[in-house]
Amino acid sequence: MGRRLIGEHGKIIAVRSWLGLSGAGTAHGIHGPAPCLRRFGEASIDARRSALQASAWPRPVACPFPQTGSNMLISRLFNLSSHDIAIDLGTVNTVIYLRDKGIVLNEASVVALELRDGVQRVRNVGNDAKLMMGKTPAGIQAVRPLRDGVIADLGVAEQMIKHFIIKATGGPTRFPRRPKIVICVPSGSTSVERRAIRDAGFNAGASEVFLIEEPMAAAIGAGLPVSDPTGAMVVDIGGGTTEVAILSLRGLAFSTSVRFGGDKMDEAIASFIRRKHNLMIGEMTAERVKHEIGAADAPPEGEGSRMRVKGRDLVSGRPVELEISEAEVAQAIAEPVGQIVRAVMTALENTAPELAADIVDRGIVLTGGGALLRRIDQVIAAASGLPVVVADDALMCVAMGAGQTLENQRLSGVLALS
Numbered sequence: 001m002g003r004r005l006i007g008e009h010g011k012i013i014a015v016r017s018w019l020g021l022s023g024a025g026t027a028h029g030i031h032g033p034a035p036c037l038r039r040f041g042e043a044s045i046d047a048r049r050s051a052l053q054a055s056a057w058p059r060p061v062a063c064p065f066p067q068t069g070s071n072m073l074i075s076r077l078f079n080l081s082s083h084d085i086a087i088d089l090g091t092v093n094t095v096i097y098l099r100d101k102g103i104v105l106n107e108a109s110v111v112a113l114e115l116r117d118g119v120q121r122v123r124n125v126g127n128d129a130k131l132m133m134g135k136t137p138a139g140i141q142a143v144r145p146l147r148d149g150v151i152a153d154l155g156v157a158e159q160m161i162k163h164f165i166i167k168a169t170g171g172p173t174r175f176p177r178r179p180k181i182v183i184c185v186p187s188g189s190t191s192v193e194r195r196a197i198r199d200a201g202f203n204a205g206a207s208e209v210f211l212i213e214e215p216m217a218a219a220i221g222a223g224l225p226v227s228d229p230t231g232a233m234v235v236d237i238g239g240g241t242t243e244v245a246i247l248s249l250r251g252l253a254f255s256t257s258v259r260f261g262g263d264k265m266d267e268a269i270a271s272f273i274r275r276k277h278n279l280m281i282g283e284m285t286a287e288r289v290k291h292e293i294g295a296a297d298a299p300p301e302g303e304g305s306r307m308r309v310k311g312r313d314l315v316s317g318r319p320v321e322l323e324i325s326e327a328e329v330a331q332a333i334a335e336p337v338g339q340i341v342r343a344v345m346t347a348l349e350n351t352a353p354e355l356a357a358d359i360v361d362r363g364i365v366l367t368g369g370g371a372l373l374r375r376i377d378q379v380i381a382a383a384s385g386l387p388v389v390v391a392d393d394a395l396m397c398v399a400m401g402a403g404q405t406l407e408n409q410r411l412s413g414v415l416a417l418s
């Protein structure tokens with residue numbers, strides 16, 4: 001260990017191995033302990049301090065274990081246990097991108113809470129919790145911690161994010177991981193809403209939390225040239241919000257966000273069936289109707305596809321089953337679709353002339369789960385007069401774009417700390 005110098009009360013005054021001296025004492029040009037240190041047992045505290053400062057011994061450093069050698073190796077080993085991730089924290093689904101591995105998780109943003117002995121605990125998270133929606137007994141509640149793209153319940157959101165991070169990185173480990181996290185946020189979110197998302201990431205175990213606006217992440221994931229001096233337009237139709245943005249040179253030239261998306265369509269379908277057929281259906285049934293026969297406008301011929309739905313009759317109170325058509329669903333969601341079209345037209349009206357010229361050539365790119373709605377591209381194309389295309393793998397575009405900012409240094413400039 002090296003030679004130790006002992007003072008009064010048995011305290012160690014100096015340890016030569018900490019100071020980097022060899023057994024022969026040749027380091028720093030010193031041979032053996034300094035003469036002033038031999039008398040430390042009789043000196044006062046002030047005398048010791050003066051003697052140390054006047055001696056040829058090197059000054060003590062703030063940390064007795066400098067980050068060299070084995071200590072740096074330990075730091076690198078801890079860094080290897082950390083996995084940087086990107087999170088598309090959506091109202092309906094949460095998608096996680098793991099650095100160098102791609103999409104590793106896609107689950108519902110739902111948490112099942114159980115009240116036991118007066119204490120509320122998390123029972124299920126993700127797809128397992130979604131299966132319980134509308135079917136929970138007393139004492140169990142299935143909730144969505146996000147509404148309209150932002151956090152509505154901070155505590156529950158933290159538990160959900162922590163669960164997803166552990167699941168995406170391969171389960172709990174002996175040494176807790178502290179990953180760097182990139183989280184997508186709506187472009188129209190307030191500073192308070194962004195701080196809530198950032199705090200949720202830190203409380204879930206992140207070492208650093210960066211935010212990226214959803215339309216920027218969607219454009220990167222869709223393969224648009226966001227770094228070039230050319231204009232590109234992206235429409236991200238999510239569950240809680242619809243983001244419309246004009247991008248150029250890794251920035252948003254114009255963006256707008258409307259709180260109309262897949263959730264509003266589900267509510268509109270349930271409300272329409274209740275008014276027209278006196279049938280009460282649940283949230284999950286309305287979502288299934290949208291996925292199976294939902295369309296942005298009426299079919300060109302007839303009533304289109306048909307589907308049987310089950311619910312509770314409001315007149316008799318009995319469970320009943322009836323059939324609805326694609327034309328009825330298109331009529332039901334006409335208002336949310338109209339709001340999305342108006343947001344697109346607002347963005348085009350506020351576009352600079354040179355960027356508008358680029359958009360005429362490139363057209364509009366649709367991303368998000370709402371882009372999969374039948375004929376939504378045709379409705380927007382008819383209103384804008386521009387070509388409209390749906391991105392490949394539209395549901396994953398936002399998470400993939402956020403993940404690419406972790407791997408591509410040229411894109412890291414689009415990240416923000418707050």
